[in-house]
Amino acid sequence: MTDLRILNICFGKEGGAERFFVNLAQAFHRRGGIEQRFIIRPDRTWRRHIVEIGPTIENNYRYLSLSRWWLRAEYRRIIKDWKPDVVFAFAPRAGRLQQNVPGPLKVVRLGDFPPHLKHFRNNDMIVSNTPAITDHVKSLGWKKPAETITNFARPVKAQPISRAETDTPEGAFVVAAAGRFVNRKGLDMAIRAVARMPGTILWLMGDGEERQALEALAVKEGVADRVRMLGWVDEPVHHFAAADAVLFPSRHEPLGNVVLDAWQAGMPVVAARSEGPGWFIRDGIDGILTEIDDLDAMVAGLRALQDDDNLRQRYGAAGRERLATFFSEDAIVDAYLAAFRRELGQ
Numbered sequence: 001m002t003d004l005r006i007l008n009i010c011f012g013k014e015g016g017a018e019r020f021f022v023n024l025a026q027a028f029h030r031r032g033g034i035e036q037r038f039i040i041r042p043d044r045t046w047r048r049h050i051v052e053i054g055p056t057i058e059n060n061y062r063y064l065s066l067s068r069w070w071l072r073a074e075y076r077r078i079i080k081d082w083k084p085d086v087v088f089a090f091a092p093r094a095g096r097l098q099q100n101v102p103g104p105l106k107v108v109r110l111g112d113f114p115p116h117l118k119h120f121r122n123n124d125m126i127v128s129n130t131p132a133i134t135d136h137v138k139s140l141g142w143k144k145p146a147e148t149i150t151n152f153a154r155p156v157k158a159q160p161i162s163r164a165e166t167d168t169p170e171g172a173f174v175v176a177a178a179g180r181f182v183n184r185k186g187l188d189m190a191i192r193a194v195a196r197m198p199g200t201i202l203w204l205m206g207d208g209e210e211r212q213a214l215e216a217l218a219v220k221e222g223v224a225d226r227v228r229m230l231g232w233v234d235e236p237v238h239h240f241a242a243a244d245a246v247l248f249p250s251r252h253e254p255l256g257n258v259v260l261d262a263w264q265a266g267m268p269v270v271a272a273r274s275e276g277p278g279w280f281i282r283d284g285i286d287g288i289l290t291e292i293d294d295l296d297a298m299v300a301g302l303r304a305l306q307d308d309d310n311l312r313q314r315y316g317a318a319g320r321e322r323l324a325t326f327f328s329e330d331a332i333v334d335a336y337l338a339a340f341r342r343e344l345g346q
Contacts, residue, residue, distance in 0.1 A: 181208030
């Protein structure tokens with residue numbers, strides 16, 4: 001029996017937000033009683049996980065494309081014929097597709113701080129993954145319902161990869177880092193940190209516009225032979241499980257899914273005190289927090305982990321416990337369904 005119908009919209013590319021979009025869709029599917037359909041950007045690496053759940057339309061929704069108008073008409077047709085209870089838009093670009101048509105609850109989920117509200121005028125509700133984003137949209141003048149519902153890590157049993165896959169010596173201290181290769185992720189700090197730690201290997205997972213700059217920095221710092229550029233990894237938790245520590249040096253990070261994946265693998269984390277990690281990591285309890293761009297503190301944190309097996313195990317266990325209590329799949333899915341049904345008057 002179908003209790004709820006959800007039309008999901010996501011025009012994201014590759015990264016943590018898109019991974020969570022897939023995680024949440026799969027969690028709704030596992031819960032049962034929820035029928036889903038999707039509108040996504042074409043040719044995504046995560047497409048296969050979506051199409052096995054429900055019918056999927058692929059469109060870039062570009063301003064200068066005629067297919068944009070076809071998609072808007074298709075949106076109205078789906079609402080008229082399929083009658084979803086909720087249209088769930090992931091991020092501002094998806095929220096822009098929402099139209100002022102009667103019927104479903106129109107929700108936009110935000111994982112970052114929008115500069116304005118004009119893309120959300122046809123939405124009935126905003127869900128943010130941190131309290132700071134919720135407060136921000138209210139400060140911009142949002143008067144409709146707004147809730148904070150955070151993320152959860154994909155429920156994957158960590159299976160450490162073989163270090164031989166990355167040409168990494170078994171006895172080396174391995175620091176793993178991941179994210180889109182853009183300035184805000186601070187991955188240049190990971191290279192600079194490893195340059196101060198002789199013999200340490202860095203696994204960088206991801207890709208993006210700064211790849212060449214990061215490769216050049218590794219050469220400049222004399223650590224090109226100790227940096228492994230691994231590209232996008234479908235399940236980074238397995239790489240994290242084979243490392244010794246995870247460094248998360250983001251300069252701006254509303255949440256930080258990488259930390260959740262690291263905790264899933266039972267790995268200790270050193271993170272910059274950007275918005276998300278500064279909110280949910282308890283410094284000295286389940287991780288090490290440093291100030292943003294504080295290279296000395298990042299290196300000190302990594303060296304403390306390198307020198308003390310018990311400390312690594314303690315932080316890894318505390319992080320896993322924090323994940324289970326604060327970021328559980330059941331709790332997050334319950335929160336979404338409760339919010340949807342409350343606004344629907346069910």
